[in-house]
Amino acid sequence: MAGVDVAFVQPLEHRPKPSNATETEREIPVIDLFQLTQNHQNSDSMDVQTEIVSKIGNACRDWGFFQVINHGVPSELQQKVDATVKKFFYLSPEERREVKRDETNPLGYYDTEHTKNVRDWKEVFDFTVKDPMVLPASCQVQDQNYELHELRNQWPNYPPEFREVCEEYANAVEKLSFRLLEIMALSLGLPEKRLNGYFNDEHTSFIRFNHYPPCPVPHLALGVGHHKDAGALTVLAQDDVGGLEVKRKTDGEWIRIVPIPGSYIINVGDIVQVWSNDEYESAEHRVVVNSERERFSIPFFFNPSHTVMVKPLDELINDQNPAKYKEYNWGLFFKTRKISDFKKLDVENIQVHHFKESD
Ligand SMILES: O=C(O)CCC(=O)C(=O)O
Numbered sequence: 474m475a476g477v478d479v480a481f482v483q484p485l486e487h488r489p490k491p492s493n494a495t496e497t498e499r500e501i502p503v504i505d506l507f508q509l510t511q512n513h514q515n516s517d518s519m520d521v522q523t524e525i526v527s528k529i530g531n532a533c534r535d536w537g538f539f540q541v542i543n544h545g546v547p548s549e550l551q552q553k554v555d556a557t558v559k560k561f562f563y564l565s566p567e568e569r570r571e572v573k574r575d576e577t578n579p580l581g582y583y584d585t586e587h588t589k590n591v592r593d594w595k596e597v598f599d600f601t602v603k604d605p606m607v608l609p610a611s612c613q614v615q616d617q618n619y620e621l622h623e624l625r626n627q628w629p630n631y632p633p634e635f636r637e638v639c640e641e642y643a644n645a646v647e648k649l650s651f652r653l654l655e656i657m658a659l660s661l662g663l664p665e666k667r668l669n670g671y672f673n674d675e676h677t678s679f680i681r682f683n684h685y686p687p688c689p690v691p692h693l694a695l696g697v698g699h700h701k702d703a704g705a706l707t708v709l710a711q712d713d714v715g716g717l718e719v720k721r722k723t724d725g726e727w728i729r730i731v732p733i734p735g736s737y738i739i740n741v742g743d744i745v746q747v748w749s750n751d752e753y754e755s756a757e758h759r760v761v762v763n764s765e766r767e768r769f770s771i772p773f774f775f776n777p778s779h780t781v782m783v784k785p786l787d788e789l790i791n792d793q794n795p796a797k798y799k800e801y802n803w804g805l806f807f808k809t810r811k812i813s814d815f816k817k818l819d820v821e822n823i824q825v826h827h828f829k830e831s832d
């Protein structure tokens with residue numbers, strides 16, 4: 474343990490197992506979106522679309538996770554982003570800190586994120602898709618008439634193409650996220666565009682560049698501690714190193730997701746869990762680090778506008794299946810979570826189960 478800050482050490486029950494026996498398992502469904510990302514529509518392609526909708530519905534129900542290939546984001550763009558991300562993290566610590574996040578602006582670079590109050594073995598850079606991003610100014614409010622705060626992206630001067638590449642990537646993945654949202658809506662028996670209105674011009678989606686340096690104590694620390702994503706859905710690009718693990722719903726085992734080149738990992742977030750009244754549950758996941766290779770990953774967190782009141786959709790509840798959650802305001806939830814991820818608190822951070830109706 475010499476030289477490793479105890480803030481990184483996971484409680485015993487959350488430390489990763491030394492064996493990687495599950496490494497070769499390829500259990501997470503892989504779904505080919507080729508037919509969806511093409512614009513021609515004939516009866517054959519409608520059949521294929523119905524099949525994709527049903528595969529995605531099953532994956533959301535059984536796993537809360539799946540991988541997509543032929544998703545429509547050009548591989549050249551992905552390579553450009555990957556190279557740009559590396560250039561940024563290879564800047565000197567002083568240069569990276571020029572765009573450091575602080576308590577008033579949660580966007581930019583930081584290396585002190587905590588998940589469930591244990592420090593993660595990683596450094597990150599966050600930027601929003603809509604700039605500025607509008608959020609409540611404080612989470613200490615009693616009603617909906619809260620004051621607003623505009624948060625702006627911080628861009629480093631180097632590499633010079635950084636901002637342009639980030640914005641191009643954000644547009645491409647935003648498009649894919651809308652498509653996935655539409656497929657999820659269809660798979661729940663809803664009209665295709667039923668959920669799109671929650672993601673208006675003020676949606677609070679953001680992209681994170683994760684860098685996990687080699688870790689001298691990979692059996693004690695985690696790159697990201699166990700958690701669920703709070704937004705609607707996540708589209709994650711990862712390199713070939715591996716380390717992401719998902720908790721399998723059937724038995725609670727941690728399953729390693731084997732990287733497939735050119736694919737994205739999609740996971741259901743807490744908002745889809747609430748909208749679907751637990752039909753699709755967000756899955757717990759975490760990132761294991763290793764002592765040899767650094768790893769990079771890029772999640773796109775697809776989040777609605779701050780004004781959205783999140784609750785089970787009326788079409789999906791009835792007398793036999795009453796709403797399992799009280800409604801909550803996304804902006805206040807998000808703001809509260811952002812503050813608790815920044816520094817260690819003495820209380821559990823905000824979770825959707827705090828809004829669960831008592832049985
Ligand atoms: O790096 C990864 O594979 C996943 C990261 C993650 O789960 C997150 O940032 O929420």
Ligand SMILES: [Fe+2]
Pocket residue numbers: 700701702758
């Ligand atoms: Fe996550």
